[in-house]
Amino acid sequence: MKIILMSLSFLMIISCKKEATEIIDKKRSEEQLVKKDTPLKSGNDTIKTIDDIKNEYANLNSMLRSKKLDSTRFTYNCDEREGEVTLYFENKKLAVVKDFYAEHSHFSSSTTYFVKNNQVFFIFNDETVWNFDDGGTPEKPETKDDIKEKRIYILNNKAVQCFEKNYTVRSKGNNTDPEKISNKETKCDVTELMKKYQLILKNKNTRGEIQCL
Template sequence: MMIRNWTMLLFVASIHVGCQSSNREDKVADSLGKETEILDTGSDEIANSSQSLENIAAIQDAYVATVDNRKAGRLDSTFFEYDCDGEKNGRVVYFSEEGQLVLIRHDYGEYSHQEYEEEYFVRDNKLFFAFEKATSWTFESGAAEGATKDDVTETRIYYQNEHAFRCLQKQYVVRSKSLENPIPEELPNKELDCQKASSSLATFQLLIARRENPTNDCLKKAD
């Protein structure tokens, strides 16, 4: 993100060196934000169906339909950006299909070394799937000059009637100078207590409220 890029440039200038899923469920969830990994499951037909999102398979199909439509440019979008006195800044994008909100994407950074990606998938104004990726990066002590280390946590939350019923998480480390970094989509998910999912729903509701008032005022992270 912009914050990291600026920090890295300052570091480079000061030292004059250069910086530099195994199953269907994992594959569906891991394709978030990766336009080359869209699954071909007849998403046009799914998108036009009125099937109830009563189980994981239905949620996955609805997710794939939205991702496929976004890739194909069939979704309309609006966005706003905000800044919290330089300590936190971000961008919120609302994607809609035929006037109906289907996806919210929120990217933001905090305190230079914290980066977040969030995607909230919507049907009939209700959240049915959320993806959150949190990255904390540092310059790696004892490694080559300019080397960084990313500690990454990805969380996937399935909702029914806006109640989380299945939550998955994976954690991994990416080193900028390593040739043996993990491949995130090949890492297994672990079951997670869904109690923490309340913050995801609260953030989604905050973003929904800001859709009607897209100012650049500070957007506070939900607790």
Template structure:
């Protein structure tokens, strides 16, 4: 990651915290939740089709929204990059991992949804933000956002989709109105590497050095 010029601390904190909050709300409105769901959370079978992945995601994400899962987290620092990892589990079984990291102009949130210890769905949101007019007292910003969705059956990638949109201070667009499409670059190698690192560090607590 290229070294960027640091901005005033209040802007950095405001931007990064909003990215984390916005991602939670974006996931709640994700198109996957429009599908009807049946109770499959308590079976041991991994999803075997795109439809079953959507069902499993909906059920698990509803648990996350309702805060019904146990959680543990830690923070880390990598030079100018700050990171946070949250592990969600039920009865000792890991169900989901949320990984946030960012610097002064960039942030990424990755959400891993697990069944039998393996991802069946990964949602990634990357945001690059810059000033976009306004005044020194009341600056306006522009967020360029990329969303990626990865679907797995038996730990094998079967499909991925992405979408891009821009959010401006002076023109609040609605991401849910932007349709996604089949990705032309279905490469999940970096995400899979990060997932393995997060698994190895799941017992960390508090604040630690760089893990990536």
């Protein structure tokens, strides 16, 4: 009976983490890449500078939050990895790709690709390793999430600036506001993320569920 309850708790936690990720995407606006008093500009034909990336990100993120983009989605289930990909389109052109997956090994990942003229120009990725925290019960467990966020600026298919932050969130509360934690500039490596993106593109017309990307 205890095993069954623990399994149900695991499924409930994974579901909650997916919902929490979606809420964070809407609320956080990726650590205020663009200040609130900065006017949104319509997208440029090309992206040549970091400022172009910030402006185009602000434009797309605003449309994403206000649900002005068309979307399609598919799911995948592969080697105990369950995921969902959502593709967003502006005037039938790919604009944003969200990839979320969770593993049974207490790990989940969410990656959002921002796209202009068929080229990725910004990636936001967060990875969560969670464990049961002290306290709680099998019916209502308490958890601790160790989260790593990455922000990657890309020009001409090359990562030019990358930032990272790490923090912990406990389900019992009393957590530090993630927006008050500073980003640290790091070395850029987008190899695996871009491999995943190319696999998503190969399946972008898929509907329903597939096995592996």
